[in-house]
Amino acid sequence: MILTVGNTKGGVGKSTLAVNLAVARAAAGYDVLLVDGDEQATATIFSDTRAEELGSTGYTVASLRGKALRDQVQKFAPKYDDIIIDVGGRDTGSLRAALTVSDILLIPIRPRSPDLWALDDITPLIEEARLPNPNLRALVVINAADARGKDNKETAKVVQKREAVELLNLTIGNRKVFSDALSYGRAVTEYKPSDTQAIEELQRLIELLYIKENAKV
Numbered sequence: 416m417i418l419t420v421g422n423t424k425g426g427v428g429k430s431t432l433a434v435n436l437a438v439a440r441a442a443a444g445y446d447v448l449l450v451d452g453d454e455q456a457t458a459t460i461f462s463d464t465r466a467e468e469l470g471s472t473g474y475t476v477a478s479l480r481g482k483a484l485r486d487q488v489q490k491f492a493p494k495y496d497d498i499i500i501d502v503g504g505r506d507t508g509s510l511r512a513a514l515t516v517s518d519i520l521l522i523p524i525r526p527r528s529p530d531l532w533a534l535d536d537i538t539p540l541i542e543e544a545r546l547p548n549p550n551l552r553a554l555v556v557i558n559a560a561d562a563r564g565k566d567n568k569e570t571a572k573v574v575q576k577r578e579a580v581e582l583l584n585l586t587i588g589n590r591k592v593f594s595d596a597l598s599y600g601r602a603v604t605e606y607k608p609s610d611t612q613a614i615e616e617l618q619r620l621i622e623l624l625y626i627k628e629n630a631k632v
């Protein structure tokens with residue numbers, strides 16, 4: 416399956432979720448290609464750190480942009496179980512190219528108004544990509560959710576009204592372990608001391624993306 420973690424909004428957790436998914440799927444025995452489609456190169460730096468810390472990443476990483484990203488992903492698709500594409504937080508040729516070849520676009524959003532407003536920017540890109548790629552699913556996940564208060568629910572309600580996207584029945588909490596693990600080239604599943612809630616959330620995300628059909632709320 417080809418999955419892009421994308422949003423035209425920056426800093427929502429795209430790279431964090433992309434690398435956690437890559438590590439976890441590889442650990443589960445799948446052949447994973449992690450594509451870094453962002454000049455910022457977070458996924459590549461994470462993977463380099465990981466290789467230094469652990470000796471190897473456990474997955475293959477490729478830095479690709481724009482048309483080359485689309486062409487290479489199509490070429491590699493039969494060779495890998497999973498391709499996970501991380502793109503930058505704005506409207507780029509790489510994001511548009513990735514959407515034309517992906518099965519799923521995972522859109523992380525924080526439970527905040529600017530993130531909801533940004534759905535207006537990504538919606539036309541999804542619709543455009545669905546012309547050549549009609550089966551593209553666009554799944555929103557609320558990331559860095561609040562431990563309390565009304566914002567998660569309010570955000571969910573607004574997302575559910577949007578026709579172009581589906582809301583995943585999961586919120587990923589605002590947990591320091593996501594940034595701590597990232598700095599050491601590790602997924603939350605590998606980091607010590609363990610944060611069991613973060614691990615459960617990642618596992619649930621994997622279940623909804625890769626195992627369950629009809630994962631929407």
Ligand SMILES: Nc1ncnc2c1ncn2[C@@H]1O[C@H](COP(=O)(O)OP(=O)(O)OP(=O)(O)O)[C@@H](O)[C@H]1O
Pocket residue numbers: 424425426427428429430431432453455457502503504505558559560587588589590591592593594595597
């Ligand atoms: N669930 C979470 N809980 C706590 N911190 C998080 C969570 N998800 C991401 N972060 C942190 O938020 C920051 C931004 O995350 P990340 O770099 O993954 O976002 P991004 O969408 O890829 O950003 P960019 O648009 O710049 O590529 C990082 O410091 C990351 O550790």
Ligand SMILES: [Mg+2]
Pocket residue numbers: 429430431453455457501502503504
């Ligand atoms: Mg990023």
